[in-house]
Amino acid sequence: MVRDAAATRSRILDAAFKEFATYGLAGARIDRIAEAAAANKRSIYVYFEHKEGLFNAVMRQVVEEVSEAVPLDVEDLPGYAGRLFDYWLAHPEVMRLMLWIQLERPAESPEGRAAYRRKVESLTRTKGALPRGISATDLIVMVMGLTNGWFLVDDSLRSADGADPHAPERIARHRAALVEAVRRICA
Secondary structure (H helix, E strand, C coil): CCCCHHHHHHHHHHHHHHHHHHHHHHHCCHHHHHHHHCCCHHHHHHHHCCHHHHHHHHHHHHHHHHHHHCCCCCCCHHHHHHHHHHHHHHCHHHHHHHHHHHHHCCCCCHHHHHHHHHHHHHHHHCCCCCCCCCCHHHHHHHHHHHHHHHHHCCHHHHCCCCCCCCCHHHHHHHHHHHHHHHHHHHC
């Protein structure tokens, strides 16, 4: 039987992503990851050393995937916010993982630092991209906060106006409000 190390590593990362998104770092189990990846536990330790190393690798992969799927457009931050909202909506497991990261690892991470530093530098370099009196970091924090807000509250708030919070038209109204809010911040 020929072993494909790259394929095994990829299966492990995929299984670990699902495990960490479901249970977080503390609740994740290497046994379940190995079983889901059709790999042995030893191979996980060979590739990633320990559960923390595997979690770091998953974080790096997710940060890269989100950055590639939804690149920052400094010329159109409202559009960026809308596209990021769409991404979170289509990939709730990524949002869950991001929430676990915030709960279990609120301190700065190398993965996050590099990705956000690129965004801040890009905004800072682009003439006219920053509203007066708002730093690039604060602007990114505001855009991310507005974009993530829908996913951080429960249905009792999302349906407070009597609308079904899962109905496509309700989600579209929220997305339009999000884009408009970011447009106003950037005006």
